Amino acid sequence: MDAIEGLNHWLDQIGLLLEPAQRRELMRKLSQGLRIRFRDRIKQQRDPNGNRFVPRKREQIGKIKRNAAMFQKIGRQLKTEYSENHAAIGFGGHTGFVASVHQKGKTIRPSKSAKPTRYPIRELTGFSKDDKEWIKSQIIIFLTHKTYQ
Numbered sequence: 001m002d003a004i005e006g007l008n009h010w011l012d013q014i015g016l017l018l019e020p021a022q023r024r025e026l027m028r029k030l031s032q033g034l035r036i037r038f039r040d041r042i043k044q045q046r047d048p049n050g051n052r053f054v055p056r057k058r059e060q061i062g063k064i065k066r067n068a069a070m071f072q073k074i075g076r077q078l079k080t081e082y083s084e085n086h087a088a089i090g091f092g093g094h095t096g097f098v099a100s101v102h103q104k105g106k107t108i109r110p111s112k113s114a115k116p117t118r119y120p121i122r123e124l125t126g127f128s129k130d131d132k133e134w135i136k137s138q139i140i141i142f143l144t145h146k147t148y149q
Contacts, residue, residue, distance in 0.1 A: 023084040031080040031087035039075035048126035
């Protein structure tokens, strides 16, 4: 968490230099760009560290196509929220519940008649080193573009 706190501190200092409308525009660009990066990473079956997701167990497959990758359509349901003070990327509703089960490796009952099942941790959202570098580069591009206008 130290890296995230350092990034937040750095962003807070930059935020003091910008007007609220400029901060909102920056947060919009960052949240939309990160949503695309997260979606692509989920589609490639990778966690933020670049490791492959733990595959399904054979008995969990059921009616699901055996060779189909997990979470192929869940990336479309990533939502962004932003204002001049924050940007957030995540899932909502039932998709949010499914994502949190996999993100945290929870034990749930997939259906009322099923026995409780422990799901392995599959991080869908989170920052990689590349994401942090991308954020820094986008902020620098944004600031240099704004100073010449």
